[in-house]
Amino acid sequence: MTLKAGYPFWLIKDGLPFTFPKLDHDAETEVAIIGAGISGALVRYHLINAGINCITIDARTIGLGSTSASTSLLQYEIDVPLYKLSEMIGREKAERAYRLCSDAIDKIGAIAQKRGVDYFEPKKSLYYAAYKKDVAWLKKEYDARKQAGFKVRYLEADELEAEYGFKGFGAILSEQGAQTNAYMLAHCLLQHKHKKGKANDIFDRTTVTDIKHSKNGVVLKTEGGNTIKAKKLVYATGYEVVNFIDKKVVNLLSTYAVVSEQYNERQFWKDEVLIWNTADPYLYMRTTSDNRVLIGGRDEDFHDPALRDKLIKKKTKQLTNDINKMFPELKFKPEFSWTGTFGSTKDGLPYIGPYDKLPNSYFALGFGGNGITFSLIAAEIITDMILGKENKDVELFSFDR
Missing domain, CATH: 3.30.9.10 (D-Amino Acid Oxidase, subunit A, domain 2)
Incomplete structure (x- = not known):
């Protein structure tokens, strides 16, 4: 799917700040992440900081999907107003969703400061x-x-x-x-503990053509004929998720x-x-x-x-x-x-967490006007789940809600 057209300002302004290789060999890892836009970058950042080995791949040159087209507003408000969301899912859950988005803005600011970037x-x-x-x-x-x-x-x-x-x-x-530059923020996050050379852990222009899920893990096949074996897989593919799941969610x-x-x-x-x-x-x-x-x-x-x-x-x-x-x-x-x-989505909320039909997988789908803050929330929830920790917000964003 072509996710954008025209001349996105951030892409013209910042160009291609970093380059990444295509995957040209077989690989194994604890967690594979499909998608290296702002969602995948935030997920990787949290997983790496938790000591989890990751390989991140993207079908495009990194950042050239929805991330480069983002207008990068950071708001705690969800597309469905709080009073209306309260009527839909209950006041406690609605306020929790809004509060998580508010906290996510502060956390993104803290990450930017820690990384030493001014985005x-x-x-x-x-x-x-x-x-x-x-x-x-x-x-x-x-x-x-x-x-x-x-x-x-x-x-x-x-x-x-x-x-x-x-x-x-x-x-x-x-x-x-707050406001940011999602394109450059994603690139800067991907540089965090990025392994280069033979140990490279980020690959772009690497299209996945087949994914096999099992109780033991996940195997990805690429267009170039290489395989990635992982214990867990994170889908951070955004709006292209329609290619992977059979449920109408967006x-x-x-x-x-x-x-x-x-x-x-x-x-x-x-x-x-x-x-x-x-x-x-x-x-x-x-x-x-x-x-x-x-x-x-x-x-x-x-x-x-x-x-x-x-x-x-x-x-x-x-x-x-x-x-x-x-x-x-x-x-x-x-x-x-x-x-x-x-x-x-029907309630303005993202879809985060496991999808029963695809074992050993997690989804970070920050739909709506709050995509970046939702992605931060997804990164925290998925990291907890992979570490085996309980996260009370899983149900709020689940596919079964």
Whole structure:
């Protein structure tokens, strides 16, 4: 599956910072990880730190799937509002899911600091009502978050315009949030204790053509005719999981993103908060470290890559109009535009953990707008399970929920 098209900003900006070989020999390991984007990189980081030997493989040059197309907003909010998720799965579980996402933001920040990289910026998050009809449930959502202990403030329409310079019908301002560069963060994580030379443990451009699961382990066959024998296998393949499991767990959609030309001076909105709204599909905005503005949204149901890609020009124009209407003083001019495929689930939650039909396997499927924070959660849960430790959150994200 082609997961993106156009010119993802991060890929143009950062190029190919590290290179990896193709797998050209048979190998054995404790854990094999399929997928070396941000999900696979976070899983590997946790497993390696737990003393577990891993081999990581990717069918593409590393980072060129969904990770390079990510807009890299880090939010504790799930695509399903907290009040609504509470109605679906119960308040305790819903608050736990939100809390895990909030904690994941802090943990990603700590990892970035420990790795000595600057691909993490704490940001407040502003969630505004796009329509007057959304105000009632947005206030309900504010109450749910307040009761759950999150640091939030409700802004009436006049306060929103006075403080942030655009019109809306009200908003929730959250203290917790951040932004990153998922592409470079993944690459930097993969360098952690990376073995090179004959002991190399990361391979790209290595397509798996067959996987055999048994009670004793897993055997992977590659396009080049080599095999990898592992005791456990982690699927960190994201939206391509439809190739491996026979259960309908995700609806695929296409999102569009545009990054502006570089501004001479940073004169953006207050605190450069993350901005998103209650529309369906919703718009989302952020800034970049090199004086640009990113806007994304205008999602469409995914049918095939060709139809998705044909819309880039149209969506670029629409998104440009969207942000210029909100912030006419920006005089936003697009420079980079792209589209990427992502997935949504019935409850907005990811699928993490074992899948009964595929023994000795674990899935790290961070679907939805919170893919990166979900991937951190998946890395912790899967590491615990491989170590034989109990993790109370397995049930929350299981395939059987």
